Amino acid sequence: MDWDRVDGTRRLLAGDASLWSGCDEAEWLGWLEPGAGCDTEAFRQWRHTAAGAGWSRVVLLGMGGSSLGARLLCEGAHSVPGPRGAGARTLVVLDTTDAEEIASARGELDLETTLFVVASKSGTTVETVSLEAYFVAEMESSGLDVGPRVLAITDPGTELATRAVERGYHLLYGRADIGGRFSALSPFGLGVLIAMGVEPDSVVAAARLARSELAEGAAAGNDPGLALGAVLGALAKLGHDLVEIVPPAAVPSLADWLEQLLAESTGKEGGGILPIRCGDGTAHAGLVAALWNGRQVADRVGEVRSDWKGPHSEALGREIFRWQVATAVAGSILGVNPFDQADVDSAKVAAHERLSRRRDLSPRVVPTTDALARLVAGSSASRHVGVLAYLPRTAEIVAGVEKVRKAMTDATGRPVTASFGPRYLHSAGQLFKGGTPGAFLFITRRGAPCVLVPGSGVTFDQLQAAQASGDLAVLAERGRPVEAIELSGELTAGLDDIASRLRQL
Numbered sequence: 001m002d003w004d005r006v007d008g009t010r011r012l013l014a015g016d017a018s019l020w021s022g023c024d025e026a027e028w029l030g031w032l033e034p035g036a037g038c039d040t041e042a043f044r045q046w047r048h049t050a051a052g053a054g055w056s057r058v059v060l061l062g063m064g065g066s067s068l069g070a071r072l073l074c075e076g077a078h079s080v081p082g083p084r085g086a087g088a089r090t091l092v093v094l095d096t097t098d099a100e101e102i103a104s105a106r107g108e109l110d111l112e113t114t115l116f117v118v119a120s121k122s123g124t125t126v127e128t129v130s131l132e133a134y135f136v137a138e139m140e141s142s143g144l145d146v147g148p149r150v151l152a153i154t155d156p157g158t159e160l161a162t163r164a165v166e167r168g169y170h171l172l173y174g175r176a177d178i179g180g181r182f183s184a185l186s187p188f189g190l191g192v193l194i195a196m197g198v199e200p201d202s203v204v205a206a207a208r209l210a211r212s213e214l215a216e217g218a219a220a221g222n223d224p225g226l227a228l229g230a231v232l233g234a235l236a237k238l239g240h241d242l243v244e245i246v247p248p249a250a251v252p253s254l255a256d257w258l259e260q261l262l263a264e265s266t267g268k269e270g271g272g273i274l275p276i277r278c279g280d281g282t283a284h285a286g287l288v289a290a291l292w293n294g295r296q297v298a299d300r301v302g303e304v305r306s307d308w309k310g311p312h313s314e315a316l317g318r319e320i321f322r323w324q325v326a327t328a329v330a331g332s333i334l335g336v337n338p339f340d341q342a343d344v345d346s347a348k349v350a351a352h353e354r355l356s357r358r359r360d361l362s363p364r365v366v367p368t369t370d371a372l373a374r375l376v377a378g379s380s381a382s383r384h385v386g387v388l389a390y391l392p393r394t395a396e397i398v399a400g401v402e403k404v405r406k407a408m409t410d411a412t413g414r415p416v417t418a419s420f421g422p423r424y425l426h427s428a429g430q431l432f433k434g435g436t437p438g439a440f441l442f443i444t445r446r447g448a449p450c451v452l453v454p455g456s457g458v459t460f461d462q463l464q465a466a467q468a469s470g471d472l473a474v475l476a477e478r479g480r481p482v483e484a485i486e487l488s489g490e491l492t493a494g495l496d497d498i499a500s501r502l503r504q505l
Contacts, residue, residue: 028339030177034207062119064426065180070192076316099460123158206317229329260427265338267431343434350470371483378481400495407502439481
């Protein structure tokens with residue numbers, strides 16, 4: 001597709017669904033108005049409330065688009081641990097069902113001075129609802145008034161919205177025409193930024209300026225977002241479908257946000273753009289997106305650079321809008337609907353079935369060496385390999401998983417991503433199941449602490465095990481090579497052992 005020849009910019013701004021697949025794309029373009037949904041009386045009241053509140057911590061309970069964009073904004077404003085902005089509040093993001101990670105977070109919180117943000121567009125996201133139930137029960141058992149300590153962000157008419165009204169939560173509504181991964185510059189992102197004590201005006205103004213520069217008939221070469229999307233889409237069609245994301249050192253979460261935006265938007269119909277995060281950005285002056293040929297790790301074909309170094313919030317607003325435009329353009333060139341996630345629900349259904357039966361709650365496991373040898377052999381017909389870790393995200397375990405990723409890269413000669421479950425289910429999981437074929441290694445663990453999800457009759461470790469088992473089954477049904485290794489005992493030692501065995505293959 002030649003973007004200019006098909007009058008792409010005008011059709012994008014006009015909401016012409018035929019620019020993509022001709023389905024419901026026109027219903028998902030609210031993100032073209034940065035700050036959409038933030039002009040309500042409830043939002044203005046929230047700004048006033050948050051400015052005078054005495055919270056020391058903000059705990060964000062969300063998954064995928066309901067957490068990644070907000071985390072990026074807060075990090076960009078220096079409101080997370082490290083140098084902090086005017087609000088001087090600490091942000092804790094819990095997008096997990098790992099019992100150890102949840103229990104650890106609970107142990108560090110002073111519930112009396114903590115605000116919980118429960119964010120879910122659908123209002124029924126199982127991870128978010130389960131975390132809400134857990135922390136509400138913790139506050140109630142401590143004799144605290146729950147309502148003033150919870151902010152709900154959801155779409156109108158959801159179960160979460162109803163619950164928020166009944167319980168007296170603060171409540172912000174999202175926009176029905178903005179999907180989760182495009183929602184950073186909507187109440188889902190900006191409401192959390194305000195909770196952190198940071199005013200969002202400069203971020204929104206910068207994004208709106210970028211939108212105003214996107215003239216109705218702008219040529220792809222005259223706008224940074226259009227140009228980036230045209231390059232990404234055209235190269236992906238030629239097989240250069242791997243994007244190595246090296247974020248600015250000050251804003252590492254940009255890589256996580258871009259992973260979801262690109263992979264979930266384009267990873268469909270057997271193809272897509274696969275982001276891979278390598279390095280910590282310390283050697284680079286700004287954002288680098290290196291374009292690779294997905295067939296071979298070493299075949300680097302180009303590079304996209306931004307002079308944005310972070311943490312300036314004005315530049316961040318422009319950068320977010322730029323990548324959203326680029327993703328929409330790339331989806332058009334690839335001929336897919338960038339606003340749906342057609343294969344995400346399959347893993348949710350499989351996990352729910354296992355929980356309802358209380359059976360098949362753990363993936364099938366085999367001896368470690370056998371599993372690794374089989375996966376390495378099976379990866380020869382795959383474009384990429386995914387290491388999927390259902391483990392607590394401590395610094396030591398993140399480093400251990402990275403060792404496994406590097407060893408897997410050397411063993412297979414394929415690009416290898418490393419993801420933590422269940423977060424990836426709401427991000428690159430769409431591409432894993434519906435996009436470019438890959439091979440996958442699940443790493444689970446035995447002996448997680450028993451933490452009950454109040455009112456459900458299940459524990460967080462059962463929920464996490466069902467999610468791992470369900471996704472493994474769905475990937476296997478799609479013909480993807482999959483193996484599972486279950487760790488017991490000291491987890492970092494187990495990860496080191498996996499990496500060592502891979503180096504011996």
